[in-house]
Amino acid sequence: MPELPEIETIRRQLAPALEGRRVERLEVLDARWCEPAPPQALEDALRGRTIERLWRRGKYLIVSLEDDVHLVMHLRMTGNLLLVDNAGDPPHLRARIALDDGRRLLFVDVRRFGTGVVLLGSDALAEYFASRLGVEPLSPDFTRDALGALARGRKQPVKAFLLNQERVAGVGNIYADEALFRARIHPLCPVGKLKRAQIEDLRDSVIETLNAGIDAKGASIDDFRHVDGARGSFQERFLVHDREGEPCFRCGTPIRKLRAAGRGTYVCEHCQPRPRVRRAAPR
Numbered sequence: 230m231p232e233l234p235e236i237e238t239i240r241r242q243l244a245p246a247l248e249g250r251r252v253e254r255l256e257v258l259d260a261r262w263c264e265p266a267p268p269q270a271l272e273d274a275l276r277g278r279t280i281e282r283l284w285r286r287g288k289y290l291i292v293s294l295e296d297d298v299h300l301v302m303h304l305r306m307t308g309n310l311l312l313v314d315n316a317g318d319p320p321h322l323r324a325r326i327a328l329d330d331g332r333r334l335l336f337v338d339v340r341r342f343g344t345g346v347v348l349l350g351s352d353a354l355a356e357y358f359a360s361r362l363g364v365e366p367l368s369p370d371f372t373r374d375a376l377g378a379l380a381r382g383r384k385q386p387v388k389a390f391l392l393n394q395e396r397v398a399g400v401g402n403i404y405a406d407e408a409l410f411r412a413r414i415h416p417l418c419p420v421g422k423l424k425r426a427q428i429e430d431l432r433d434s435v436i437e438t439l440n441a442g443i444d445a446k447g448a449s450i451d452d453f454r455h456v457d458g459a460r461g462s463f464q465e466r467f468l469v470h471d472r473e474g475e476p477c478f479r480c481g482t483p484i485r486k487l488r489a490a491g492r493g494t495y496v497c498e499h500c501q502p503r504p505r506v507r508r509a510a511p512r
């Protein structure tokens with residue numbers, strides 16, 4: 230599933246091509262993409278409007294158009310956005326936006342979990358995100374104190390905590406593993422038990438990992454592609470993720486795969502010591 234760096238990569242590639250262009254028309258080819266809203270409602274809202282800004286919040290991409298109209302897209306598992314100047318349609322096309330320069334933006338999605346939502350007005354947009362997303366990790370709001378406040382008192386394992394979009398927005402399975410390795414924190418550590426210095430390391434590691442992913446233009450281990458169909462290269466730089474049995478770059482210990490938060494999780498149990506389990510009863 231694309232995470233923050235993959236979405237940011239798409240945003241950077243698309244923004245210069247979209248901003249300032251007018252939408253001639255949107256066609257929703259798969260009503261599931263925008264349900265429960267009828268496709269016609271989205272098509273009417275976008276038609277003829279100029280795109281002012283393409284931006285990102287967590288893993289969402291937002292096309293903000295004139296008159297405070299916003300198209301919010303989420304790629305979910307297998308969604309991709311392609312910018313094309315030819316007329317042919319690729320398979321699994323769910324929605325198509327025709328721009329006034331003759332180019333077309335295509336939302337392609339094999340598994341059909343991707344979504345498009347139109348929100349009218351900044352208040353509706355703010356409300357939509359307020360109920361779904363926590364702190365934006367590449368914003369100035371993501372401080373040690375902010376992360377510490379979110380973690381305080383929680384027994385949840387730190388990996389599950391990082392994957393929860395309502396706490397920290399945009400971090401998924403890959404970047405959580407990589408950030409925890411950098412911070413030398415075991416994925417099963419209860420997040421509320423982390424020391425102040427560990428919280429600081431975790432914050433720094435999340436930022437470093439996300440920026441490394443953006444520098445590599447994302448990771449293409451499954452369906453993620455750039456807007457021109459090219460692949461990202463972050464998968465070639467993974468420190469632990471997807472490296473089961475291979476030596477840790479830091480200490481040589483074989484990387485282990487375990488399950489945390491229901492997800493395949495990669496860890497060096499030398500660099501990231503397991504949390505001590507408190508005994509049930511005294512000896």
Ligand SMILES: [Zn+2]
Pocket residue numbers: 477478479480481482497498499500501
């Ligand atoms: Zn190690």
